[in-house]
Amino acid sequence: MPKELEKQYNPHGAEDRIYKMWNDGGYFTPSGKKGEPYTIVIPPPNVTGQLHMGHALDDTLQDILIRFKRMNGYDALWVPGTDHAGIATQIKVEENLRKEEQLTRYDLGREKFLERVWDWKNKYGDRIISQLKKLGCSCDWTRERFTMDEGCSEAVKEVFVNLYEKGLIYRGHRIANWCPNCKTALSDAEVDNPEQNGFYWHIKYFVKDSDEYVVVATTRPETLFGDTAVAVNPEDERYKHLVGKCVVVPFVNREIPIITDDYADMEKGTGCVKITPAHDPNDFLVGQRHDLEQINVMNDDATLNEIAGKFCGMDRYEARKQLVSELEEMGVLVKVEPTVHNVGECYRCGTTVEPLISDQWFVKMEPLAKPAIDVVRDGTIKFIPENQSKKYFNWMENIHDWCISRQLWWGHRIPAYYCDTCGKMVVSKTDVDVCPDCGAPMRQDEDVLDTWFSSALWPFSTLGWPNDTEDLKKYYPTSTLVTGYDIITFWVSRMIFSGLEHTGKAPFDTVLIHGLVRDELGRKMSKSLGNGVDPLEVIDKYGADALRFTLVTGNSPGNDMRYSDKKVEASRAFANKIWNAARFVLLNLDEDTKAEIPEKLELEDKWILSLYNEAVKGITENLDNFELGVASKKLYDFIWDYFCDWYIELVKPRLFEKGTDSNKRAQSVLAYVLSNTLKLLHPFMPFISEEIWQTLDLEKEPIIVAEWPKYCDCLNFEAEEKAMDKIIEAIRAIRNRRAEMNVPPSKKAKLIIVTNASDVYNASTSVFFEKLASASEVVFADGCDDDKSVSIGTDSAKFFIPMSDIVDTEKERARLTKEKETAEKEIERLEKKLGNPEFVAKAPEKVIAGEKEKLEKYTAQLKNIEEMIANL
């Protein structure tokens, strides 16, 4: 029994109700029995806070793919989960602690602090999950994971130990980026390098026991306490006589040698460079080559230490200021030169990082990078759009060893154990309490692993690895990874080499890359700008379907997009349009109407079925090729322009005439096209499509598991499609002409059709002109006797509307003449083109046929117009 729908679609209530129905019905969990597997693992959102627009885009794309594949009979699995996000979360919790209780993590101690972080995780992790549900994500919640849950932790230990045993993880006393605020080492990838205004301070270093001096320049004068050499280029004639001598570092009065190293660039500055191995990555390498002492002058909070003498305890910037002024007083400050340089900043807290030497763990990258490059090179893994792979190659081919230890508390503790008695170190999956060598107690490494270390394992750790589980066997390798271009290096690259190294397989076959969602002005959405748009608020206001459709339409792979409410409004209007189309259909459907194609079809039925068929083909191909935006646009056009604006209008006369066979058949076609179109719509707008589907009540199963429509040659009605197009063209031309003359639609008038195309214009198609072109009646004739009539000429017919009261013959003549000229110009162009022997010889047949057809059309139209002018 057809039910009635509200006049406007109201997503509230409906969305939660439908989501619950899907969830309770177990539709998100793959049956595991039939169908090829199709797997996506979600890029796990950080538990730091809440979903933003970027997540909404990312997850919408994934949900579209999952729903599409599910409807196509795949055993579709979408694994959800969240990321512990080491630094980010720890900072959040610490901030919170400071604000709420004026406590630091040290006040609480490691164990108590971690309890707080877990509380935070539980609270915000749940919030994120509920947000994903609001968006309509059809994740399999029975398989929800967390990067620090038991299974993922097991995987992390397994990987760490494996890599260590293979010699691919090592511990080194090396220079690394240090965040003095977070008090941890950072990988290169975790350091931003924005431009900043700064200075070069040129400082004199006197040669020992001499009046001679060299001038070195530095942007960080406070590091001079750690200088252990001055380097010049071996080719530099200016300083040859000084090599081997010593200069004296101001303040500390340390004597340091002048050495030669290629690192010193003769072109830069004075050609002399001070070497501070403990505070600069390049200097560190120079220091290694020359066996220089590494003098650390800083504490872990970037205050200077006792090496700095009276500057001890001062913050680096304060010390710098005072140092500079004292250097000036001493007369050794030669020059202060303003400059713009890139300064490393912690990507989480923005504090300027300090290169410091410490004990850190590293992954040896070179052997891992090679196979990872190969699988993308040979197409085992495909990036979409393809040019995004360049970013990947660029990074992989210039890879540095990966610093994986972090001096944080929140994260996977490094499974290394030390014996303070005999110095033994053990790396082990299981806890080691007692030294195997001397029996003394062992302590575990205090540090935790970089967050990305566990994220890198996500595609297989979530499926049960290192255990050989059923899930792993069935769903790994996964199929598609959907993510933004901003984390290709952070994450995608690391998943690829990890997958290859630990499972022997590439973790996915396709990487679908999208861009950023920016604000209306094209700025990155950020907390500091306060320009972020909360997806939940948008969903609340416009509905999840509208947001989803906005994000997918008009967005192409790899490109950024701007968010604006206007766009969502347009999507909501689309949802409402579908809603009302369905409402209309329901109002006109009999109880027993079935959504099937009747044997006998009218012209307009064949027309819409043919267009529907093409839509199925196009949309399916687009989705198969990850052209989601193009697919959604096609669907939009089909639904709005063809189904609503034309087909529904065309069948109204039949629908309003109850009790006839024609009426019944119109109902069937309407129901057929609508219900199948809803299926096409479902991946994009899951809620409204389900809501209408349930109301239509055609099948028992919900639309989420309905079968995706198939293209069929049997619905290919080329001739009828063309005939109907001619009628539509004629109706448009008539409306057009009436509008030009300001004739209101309510003013009906007789329409005389002069034509040979009786297959197109006949008694059964006349009704279209009456309904849609304001014809009071349609008369077929050989010509029009009334000289005061509006004339319209298409290629298939001449139309006359006698309207003596408003027709000005001369104006008609002018108008027709203009149309004639347009047609002539087109004909001239086409004749020229077709007259070009090279074009005819080289262009593909299809193109030539198309041009010929156009020529015929314009020729026929010209003939009609000319005859009408002659008859005026």
Next chain:
RNA sequence: GGGAGCUUAGCUCAGCUGGGAGAGCAUCUGCCUUACAAGCAGGAGGUCAUAGGUUCGAUCCCUAUAGCUCCCACCA
């Protein structure tokens, strides 16, 4: 310094591996036509950044230039 992307209607953007460019919004005109005013019908609005090249034919391919955005590396 190396690399990538972008430049199409007033605005935001599509354009499916070269055959006379589209949408939404905005704007203008006319409509409360019994699904929808979140709507209907119609109009106006583009040397597809610039200059060359390839081609029968270029918004699309190549080269150069300009402007914008981003990534990587790095300078004392």
